[in-house]
Amino acid sequence: MVTLITNILLRYRALNLPILYFVAFLTRVGFGVIVIAFPHYVTADSLVTGIVLSIYPLFEAVSAAPAGMYVDRHGRKRVLLFGLTSITILTFLLGLSRDTLFIAVVHGVMGVSAAAVIVSTLTMITDLTKISDRGVGMGLFDLANIAGYAGGILIGTGLYTTFEASPSYVFFTTTILLLIATILAKILVIEPPHERLTAPLTFNFFRALSWKIKSLLPLWFVLTTLVGIAFFIPKALSLGGFSVEESGLLLFAGAAGLGVGATIFGRISDKIGREKTMWIGIVGMLILLPTLALSLSPETNPDYPDFGAYLYVIAPSALMVSALVPSILALVGDTARSTLRGSAMGLYSIMLSLGIAVGNVVGGASGHIGGLPAILYVAEGLFLAAVILKLLLSRLGGNE
Known part of the structure; x- marks a missing residue:
């Protein structure tokens, strides 16, 4: 009887990772709805919208x-x-009010909730994977993450179109979905085995990271800045003449491609190494951003608003970009001390949050000055600077 119960528990524990991915997927669907709906929900100009988005x-x-x-x-x-x-x-x-100050405060406090979700989820995935399969583990998380966002963007587009006269109902509907995710997590997710930290409390979060990981912080920061810029893209597209439906479908296609690519490159990173896989993503990003800028300007693209011939460059480079997140997250999980995995993921979440905040403001300011092409050119400059700084820091660490 004891053996039977033990086997059942072991099988249930083996399902912990898929259950965690499913909860992450449902949560990101809710986030995706908010991503597409919230910029339109804010009744303010581009700069104020960017500031409101940055509070979160x-x-x-x-x-x-x-x-x-x-x-x-x-x-x-x-x-x-x-x-x-x-x-x-x-x-x-x-959903209770469209007052700019009220939704800025509520949306900001949601950032506390998001930190709790992302840090705990990434730490559990690190606990439940090994070095030999952590790349694909992080890739599957990125797939659940991005697929959820993509699905949420698509659903949010439909909801916003349906409830355009009363957009509050978009958020009330999303509440139901997030409640389902919460109930599933409460019932099905179990605490993974892990070492607990018993050392004295310290605020030196960098001790959880190796020099190799520290040298990646500028790159991670700018990468997350690009995520923040992406959050502003729905409004930039609408200002450029795209409808809510068109911008939603465009973002859905891009997010879906990144999600599938993350799983593929996660497995590749398990085979050829994290850093080699990461460089595939870096090259892809350096190609993608200026190509998108050229394709989204009628002055440089005669087929605008279609991508035209630029699509033959955009598609493969976007797939290459999907190598970045799973390889970096797996590298953090590989090198973080077992008792400091939460702190390591917390530090990377700090960079994620600050990057998104900066990206929201940069996206708003760039869009206000030169529209979507300006946003993408600024993003290219920031990313190139981060790559150069990463190389300099890596060389400095190699000389020590």
Whole structure:
């Protein structure tokens, strides 16, 4: 009888990772709806919209490190449940008013919830994977993450079109989805086995990272800045003449491609190494951004608003870009101390949050000055600078 119960528990534990991916997928669907709907929900100009969007990641940045420390000391699941429960409530509150100050505050506090969700989820995935399969593990998470966003963008487009006269119902509908994710996490997700941190409390978060990972921080920061810029793209597309439906479909196609590519390159990173895979993504990004800028300007693309011949460059380079996230996250998981995995993921979440905040403002300011092409050219400059800085830091570490 004891053997039977043990076997059942082991099989159930083996399902923990797929269950976690499914919960992450449902949560990101909710986030995706908010991504497409929120910029249109804000009744302000481009610059103010960018500032309102930036408050969320700033709150996330402040709370990511405490979330990581709590995860290391007290466990993963309770932090995940806190994040899911609170973001469900806050999404409901978001639909109660379109007052700019009110939604800025509510949306900002949602960043605390997001930090709890992302730090606990990434730490659990690190616990449940080994070096030999962590790349594909992070790739599958990125697939669930991006597929959720892509599905949410598509659903959000439909919801916003349906409830355009009463957009609050978009957020009320999203609340139901997030509530389902919370209930599933409460019932099905189990705490993975891991070492608990018992050392004295410290705020030196960098001790959880090797020099190799520290040298990647500028690149990760700018990469997340590009994510923040991407959050502004729906409004930039609408200002450029695209409808909500067209911008939603365009973002859905891009996100879906990145999600599938992340799984492929996650497995590749398990075979050829994290850094080699990461460089595939870097080259892809350096090609993708200026090509997109050229294709989205009627002055340089005679087929605008279609991509025309530029599509033959955009498609493969976008696939290459999907190598970045799984290879970097797997590298962090490989090198972080087992008792400081939460802190390591917390630090990377801080960079994620700050990058998104900067990206929101940069996207808003660039869009205000020169529209979508200007946004993409600025993004290219930032990314190129980050690559150069990463190379310099890597050389400095090699000389030590």
